[in-house]
Amino acid sequence: MAITKILNIQESEGRNPASHLKNALEYIQNPDKTEECVLVGGINCLPDTAFEQMEETKNIFHKTGKRQGYHVIISFSPEEKVTAEQAMYVLEHFAKDVLGDDYEAVYAVHTDREHMHGHLIWNSVSITTGKKYNSPKNNWKNHLQPITNKYCDELGLSIMPAEYSRNPKNISRDKWEKEMSMKEIILRDAKMCAYAAGNVEHFKYLMKRLGYVFKKGAWMEVQAPGFRYYHKLAKLDEMFSEDMLRHYVDMPWMAKPYFYSSDIRGLHRAKLSPFQKQFYAKMYRLRIVEQKRFVVGGAKYAEDLKRFHQLQDEYLLLVNNDIKSIVDLVDFISEQEEKIQQIEDRQHEIYRESSSRKRNIKNEEQYREYQIWHVEVQEELDELKKEKKDIKRQIQLADDIIKEDLYTAYYAVSEKEEIVADRDVEIPGMEENMLAESTVETVVESETNVVVINSDNNQNEIGRQKEQADSVRKQEIYNSSDVNVVRVGESMNDVTGKSEFVETRETESVDKADWIARRISELGGYENVSDSVKADVFGFDIADVGGNIKLFSDVMKRLGIKLDGDELYEEFQRIYDESVGREANMKREEIMEKNMKFKGR
Numbered sequence: 001m002a003i004t005k006i007l008n009i010q011e012s013e014g015r016n017p018a019s020h021l022k023n024a025l026e027y028i029q030n031p032d033k034t035e036e037c038v039l040v041g042g043i044n045c046l047p048d049t050a051f052e053q054m055e056e057t058k059n060i061f062h063k064t065g066k067r068q069g070y071h072v073i074i075s076f077s078p079e080e081k082v083t084a085e086q087a088m089y090v091l092e093h094f095a096k097d098v099l100g101d102d103y104e105a106v107y108a109v110h111t112d113r114e115h116m117h118g119h120l121i122w123n124s125v126s127i128t129t130g131k132k133y134n135s136p137k138n139n140w141k142n143h144l145q146p147i148t149n150k151y152c153d154e155l156g157l158s159i160m161p162a163e164y165s166r167n168p169k170n171i172s173r174d175k176w177e178k179e180m181s182m183k184e185i186i187l188r189d190a191k192m193c194a195y196a197a198g199n200v201e202h203f204k205y206l207m208k209r210l211g212y213v214f215k216k217g218a219w220m221e222v223q224a225p226g227f228r229y230y231h232k233l234a235k236l237d238e239m240f241s242e243d244m245l246r247h248y249v250d251m252p253w254m255a256k257p258y259f260y261s262s263d264i265r266g267l268h269r270a271k272l273s274p275f276q277k278q279f280y281a282k283m284y285r286l287r288i289v290e291q292k293r294f295v296v297g298g299a300k301y302a303e304d305l306k307r308f309h310q311l312q313d314e315y316l317l318l319v320n321n322d323i324k325s326i327v328d329l330v331d332f333i334s335e336q337e338e339k340i341q342q343i344e345d346r347q348h349e350i351y352r353e354s355s356s357r358k359r360n361i362k363n364e365e366q367y368r369e370y371q372i373w374h375v376e377v378q379e380e381l382d383e384l385k386k387e388k389k390d391i392k393r394q395i396q397l398a399d400d401i402i403k404e405d406l407y408t409a410y411y412a413v414s415e416k417e418e419i420v421a422d423r424d425v426e427i428p429g430m431e432e433n434m435l436a437e438s439t440v441e442t443v444v445e446s447e448t449n450v451v452v453i454n455s456d457n458n459q460n461e462i463g464r465q466k467e468q469a470d471s472v473r474k475q476e477i478y479n480s481s482d483v484n485v486v487r488v489g490e491s492m493n494d495v496t497g498k499s500e501f502v503e504t505r506e507t508e509s510v511d512k513a514d515w516i517a518r519r520i521s522e523l524g525g526y527e528n529v530s531d532s533v534k535a536d537v538f539g540f541d542i543a544d545v546g547g548n549i550k551l552f553s554d555v556m557k558r559l560g561i562k563l564d565g566d567e568l569y570e571e572f573q574r575i576y577d578e579s580v581g582r583e584a585n586m587k588r589e590e591i592m593e594k595n596m597k598f599k600g601r
Contacts, residue, residue, distance in 0.1 A: 001077040001158040002090060004148045006140060009069040009121070018058070021068040021121070022051045025106055028119035033110040039084055043095050044127060045104040054104050054123040061130035069124045070133060074148055078115040080157055090151045091118040097147050102126045103133060156235055178303075182224050185302040186212070187236045189293075190222070194239065197249045198549040205569040211299035220245070225300040261287050261308035265419060267315070273324035278406045279315040283308070285409040287419050296412040304408045314401045317394060326402070333398045336391050343388045350377055513554035526559055535578040548576060 012019040029047060034040050037047075045053045058064045074091060076082040087109045095107050105122035124132050149159040158180070189210055197203035204214060207222060215221035220233040220240050233240035239248050264283045272280060286308060289301050298305075323329050354377070357370050519537050523529050529537075538555070540548045552572045556563055563571055 001080065002082075002148050002152050003075050004094075004140065004145045005073045005075070006135065006144060007071040007073070008067055008135075009071055009124075011066050011068055017065055018051075018055055018068050021054065021123075024069070024071055024121050025051050028106065028108045028110075028121060030110075033112045034108050035084070035111060037108075039088060039109040039111070041088070041092055041095075041107050043099060043103075043105040043107070043122075044101060045106070047106045047108075050104060050106045054125075057104060057123055057127050058125050061125055063125050063130065063132065067124045067132065070122055070135065072120040072144070073117060074120070075117040076115055077158070082116045082157065084109055084111055084116065086155050086157070087116045087118050089155065090148065091120060093151045094147055095120050095122075097150075098144070102128050156232065179227055179229050181306075182227055182302065183231060183236055185299075185306060186222060186224060186231055186233070189299060189302075190233050190240060191237070194245065194248050198547075199249055200246055202549060202569055203245070203249050205566055205573075206294065208566065209294050209297065211297035224302065225297070259290060260305045261290055262312070263287070263419065264312070267312070268319065272319070275325050276315070276318045276323075279311070279318060279401075279404070282404075282406050282408055283311055283315060284419070285413045286311075288413045289409045291419070292413075296409070301409055301412075310397075310400070311404075314397050314404065317397050318401065329398055329401060333395055336395050336398070339391050340388055340395075343384050343391075347381065347384055350381060353377075513551060513558055516551075516555045517558035520555075520559065526561060531575055531578045534575045535582060538575060538579070540576055540579045548572070 009021050009024055011017040016022075028034075029037060029040050031037050040047050042050060054069070055064075072094075074087075074094065076087060091107045091109060095105050099105050099122055103122045103126055105120060107118060107120040109116065109118045122133070126133070152159050189212070190207065193203050193206040193210070197206055207214070211225040212222040213225070215223065215230045218230070218232075219242050221230040222233060223230045234242075238244060261283070264280075264287055267280070267283075286301065286304055289296050289298055290305055292298070293301075304311075317323070318329075321332055323332055354374065357373065361367050361370055516537055520526050520529055520534070523533065523537075526534075538548075538552065540551075549569075549572060552575070553568065556568070556571075
């Protein structure tokens with residue numbers, strides 16, 4: 001972020017009216033501040049002789065008095081670690097954009113402070129027209145700051161909003177802060193999709209299902225629904241750079257889903273009034289939306305989910321204070337305002353007494369008595385301040401309750417939906433037991449499809465992780481009279497070399513794709529087979545999303561079915577979800593069976 005400030009250089013009262021201009025030019029070119037003048041540049045003049053050239057221009061047009069020049073300071077945020085080269089880029093382009101060929105100017109970047117900043121000084125008189133530069137009202141927010149923003153944006157730096165600007169590149173501070181707050185939400189959703197995806201195109205597909213829009217011709221720049229700016233994912237986290245993302249999407253899914261909201265099932269909800277029920281219902285719907293974010297396009301509800309805790313505070317305020325209607329709410333606000341008035345009356349009473357005691361102090365003993373009294377009364381003042389702060393918070397919540405949009409996600413959630421255990425987020429292509437914290441770390445190299453087990457020199461740990469990985473690889477082995485399909489990954493200890501493993505995997509993929517294509521044809525063709533039957537035939541390995549996508553694509557080619565881009569992923573996902581749901585049901589049945597056996601002992 002860079003903030004622009006413009007100053008006027010006025011006429012000097014001394015012998016030379018331009019002496020202030022001369023001093024300013026010398027100051028910004030100080031070698032100690034500009035890396036021995038390396039970070040100094042000029043427009044329409046040479047920095048070393050800039051003052052003489054500016055004086056000559058003033059003399060030519062007989063405008064040596066009054067305003068002598070302008071001084072712009074562009075300061076960069078220390079948090080962004082802006083380099084001197086980036087600062088020079090912004091300053092030089094700013095100068096050329098503002099002044100063009102009309103004014104002599106010198107610019108310099110100073111590196112002597114914690115924050116990088118630059119100076120630009122130009123002559124008040126134009127070298128082409130002889131007219132003086134005019135800086136009208138609102139010049140900063142309508143012209144200067146937007147130009148700084150433009151070049152900061154080119155460098156990927158954050159921008160300073162110019163409130164009420166006519167320039168469409170700028171927005172009000174409130175809207176700008178809301179846009180910036182989306183970065184955290186976008187990064188959360190992008191990481192979740194990256195860990196769930198089988199390849200880069202699948203990652204983009206999952207992001208689109210959430211509701212994000214990708215900028216054409218740019219690498220991973222996304223726009224949240226209802227927002228204005230595109231955000232570069234690589235700037236939010238380096239894992240989304242083009243090289244690194246292709247590595248990350250080939251990793252097994254290890255990230256836990258991120259919840260803004262908390263489980264509301266523990267909140268008391270007995271004997272609620274219709275007004276109170278509306279607030280509980282909104283929390284309930286949003287909790288379901290968060291667990292079904294892929295299904296309902298959850299990105300558009302991000303702001304509501306982020307402020308879920310405030311919604312809970314609003315709901316509890318209604319319930320704990322037995323507020324059953326808007327009328328009760330208005331009465332509650334009036335009562336709290338009366339309490340604040342009583343507190344302020346008591347505070348003023350203490351302040352008046354303190355002032356009176358101070359005036360009556362005549363000796364050291366009276367001063368000590370005042371100090372003792374002041375210590376005692378300070379405790380009361382602290383309690384009053386805290387009580388006043390709490391009451392103001394309640395009034396603010398009450399005001400927010402009146403303005404609350406209670407119909408958020410009203411049509412996105414069925415009344416029959418139930419909140420499930422925490423962390424149970426429906427992610428296309430994933431299963432429940434892959435949310436475990438300990439998962440075998442596998443790197444799948446996209447070009448060679450070679451699987452490498454990450455070793456940490458602890459054989460017991462490797463064995464434990466391998467058992468966990470094997471538990472999620474439940475896939476039917478297809479056998480026919482002329483095809484013997486070997487499941488890759490079943491016994492990693494038998495693999496002695498990469499070349500042997502690659503050959504086995506490719507043979508398995510081709511054989512299995514041929515077998516599936518023939519089987520679907522025998523069943524009446526792809527269009528005539530239900531998703532349930534397709535899930536049986538494909539037998540997806542739910543631990544290998546990338547492999548499943550490749551297999552599905554191969555089968556489609558053999559069946560002569562052309563699906564491009566999102567169409568392919570949409571079709572794949574529907575069948576894959578069927579497999580995931582089936583696996584989850586099997587797990588539940590196993591757990592229930594174990595529990596029954598345990599109870600029977």
